[in-house]
Amino acid sequence: MTTKFNNKYFTGERILFGANSLELKDCVFGMGESPLKECRDLQLTDSVFTYKYPLWYSENVRVERTTFETMARSGIWYTNKITVANSALQAPKLFRRCQGVTLDHVHFGDAEETMWTCKDIRIADSQINGNYFGKDSENIYLDHVSIIGNYAFDGAKNIEAHHCTFVTKDNFWNCENVTVYDSVLDGEYLAWNSKNVTLVNCTIRSDQGLNYIDHLTMRNCKLIDSDLVFEYVSGLDAELAAPVVSIKNPVSGRVKVPEIGQLIMDEDKIIPERTVIECEKIGERIAASDLNQAAVR
Structure with a gap:
């Protein structure tokens, strides 16, 4: 059975720890770390996270039109099968050691040290601002993505990009299997120490x-x-x-x-x-x- 929360304000550490089958709409998570830690089968819509570590060790998560404010830092770690769409992501260090990440029409205001050591990533129609995005991640598909910030994808593997813009120094360093189509790459020292790099119509x-x-x-x-x-x-x-x-x-x-x-x-x-x-x-x-x-x- 699905539990629904509408127009709720949550505070307190681990306020919904371990919950399953939740639908949250027009909710705000205030002070209190790890409000949705160890949760499964979540649907979050039109909501706001204001504090640290909102989604750790979670699974099967759908986030729509939701804001991660600056202090929602280190927000999504060790979480699998998560989709975030039409959302504003202001906090740094949002994704770490996740698998099965889909982002669609999202804006990263500060993607510093974000998407590290993640696998199976798809990002479309999104803007990313911040240094060291995508470090040591694998199996990455990008379509109409703009990245501004240095050292993107250091040590990453199996990257395919279409119609993207990269304004980043030391982009694609220490990578394996990078294919970029119909894109713009602007920044010094591109792709040093990498293996199997293909650029088409760039x-x-x-x-x-x-x-x-x-x-x-x-x-x-x-x-x-x-x-x-x-x-x-x-x-x-x-x-x-x-x-x-x-x-x-x-x-x-x-x-x-x-x-x-x-x-x-x-x-x-x-x-x-x-x-x-x-x-x-x-x-x-x-x-x-x-x-x-x-x-x-």
């Missing part, structure tokens, strides 16, 4: 981006105002639709690009013949001897 602006990658594939992408790209990238297969400022020391593979402003191939660091450069115009070529002479001067 516009990218990154200072020293796309370095230290094992297997990088790019199709119909633009690298605008991006310098010193592809350093120590192995298994490179890039077809670029616009000129690139500079390329430095790719380890192996192929690059097809209409124009390169500066190509640095230092034979003291790499074997240049292992990378095929298909380019109509190269403004400047720099080899190891040129670099050594510049250092002496």
Whole structure:
């Protein structure tokens, strides 16, 4: 049997601890930690959380048009099968070690250290603001998501993104299996130390981006105002639709690009013949001897 609460104000620690089959509408949770800890089968609508740890160790949760205020921090940890839709999430550190997370039309006002070590995540039509979003998480699907904040998805695995915007330094570091379609990526040092990265129809602006990658594939992408790209990238297969400022020391593979402003191939660091450069115009070529002479001067 489902228990229903309408227009209720709750206070006190663990006020509904361990409850099952609840429908809460127009409710406010005031002072008191962990009000819905260890709960199952919850439906929350048009409600507000004002204090810490509202949903820990819970399961089968649906949240609609609900607000998590600033002090509802560390709010959703160790919770499985949760959907949050049309909601405002102001608190930091909201998701940790959760599995089966679906977010639709949500806004994160402060996503600092949010969505850490989670699995099976789907986010659509949402805005995320904050550093270190998605650290060490797995199986992530993004569609029309905007992320502003540095170090997103550090150490994450199995990421697929469509029609997204990433304004973030050190995005996709230490990742495995990242595929991004029809998106904008703006931020320095993109995707260092990652493996199996694929970018399709993307516009990218990154200072020293796309370095230290094992297997990088790019199709119909633009690298605008991006310098010193592809350093120590192995298994490179890039077809670029616009000129690139500079390329430095790719380890192996192929690059097809209409124009390169500066190509640095230092034979003291790499074997240049292992990378095929298909380019109509190269403004400047720099080899190891040129670099050594510049250092002496």
